[in-house]
Amino acid sequence: MLRNLAFLTSLLVLLQTAPKPAAAPPIEISRTQFAQYIEELSEPEGYFDTDNFISNETSYLHVIPELRRQVKPGNVYVGVGPDQNFPYIVHTQPSLAIISDIRRQNMLQHLLYKALFDMSASRAEFVALLLSRDTPKLDKGASLPDLLSAVRRAPSSEARYRANIAAIRQRLLVTYGLKLSADDLRKIEYVHHTFWEEGLDLRFSSIGRNNAANYPTFQSLLLQTDRTGKLQGYLATEDMFLWMKKFEAENRLLPIVGDFAGPKAFKAMGAFLKRNGLQVSTFYTSNVEYYVFEDGKWGRYVDNVRALPVTADAVFIRAYFGNGAAHPQNVPGHRSTSLVHSLPEMLRDQAAGRIRTYWDVVGR
Secondary structure, eight states: OHHHHHHHHHHHHHHHHHOOOOOSSSSSOOOOHHHHHHHOOOOOOOOOSSSOOOOOTTTTTTTHHHHHHHTTTTSSSOOOOSHHHHHHHHHOSSSEEEEEEOOOOHHHEEEHHHHHHHHHHHHHHHHHHHTTBOOOOOOOOOOOHHHHHHHHSOOOOHHHHHHHHHHHHIIIIIISSSOOOOOHHHHHHHHHHHHHHHHHBBBOOOOOSSSSSGGHHHHHTTTTTOOOOOOOOOOOHHHHHHHHHHHTTTTEEEEEETOOOOOOOOHHHHHHHTTTOOEEEEEEETHHHHHHTTTHHHHHHHHHHHTEEEEEEEEEEEEEOOSSSSTTOOOOOOSSSSEEEEEHHHHHHHHHTTOEEEEEHOOO
């Protein structure tokens, strides 16, 4: 009896953490279409006061079990920012992901990641290439802490960095046929050079706001867990990394330049999805909605959300940073609180006049 109970418990844990079976993608994207869609869906970039190489949301993986319960695979994921999107994509298994960020540099950083996934056969090689270090010899079943420790100890050199950036440029310009300007290539080099220079100690930074020492390091973000203490990031296991690598290779992650309250990107995205019979099931907003409210652009943002075709059970993933009130779902030790909310419910509340403040959005 006890043996059977232990077996069932182990099976339940396995089912909660293993990647879901991927649904067949209803849209196929060639390399030519990939470049075309990025240009067609993007709008002129805006300004945000950070390079945002990495996130500052230490709570970002707390919501993974909730997402796995609520989000059905095979729909569309919309997000913002750099690589914190990858675990959300891996665990929700969409057919397509669109990352829309006001900064063109974020789009270029995702193109850098695309090249690195393509160049890497394993997690260890991916992290080593990102940081321009020698790839450590590790068993593919190595734990993520051991992998990061091995990469940290691995030697590096400017020659290796230069060889890596040359290989990345080759893939972007020749293999993928992307039309990138000289300024685009300088920004990609700037991003890659920063990861090489700062390594696993890289921190989120902002201009004229909090000191960088208040923010988590890249290594600490990669080692964050869900609320049960389980590693859930895209580098937690070799299988999750390989799933994300395949997703990128199939050109199913489209990084675009788009303001959440902008005039073009979201409406173009909505029209594109409708033409292809696709619906959004997951929308990761980070804390962009806070700035939308601060800038008096909430109505324009809501109009853009309404332009998207969404499933009846679509969800927002939000990050709240204690702007004026503690959140009841906050986990002690974390500045951020990650939340999963109903997207259709927000639109109904907006239509009924129940959203007047930012707390009306995140405090539910």
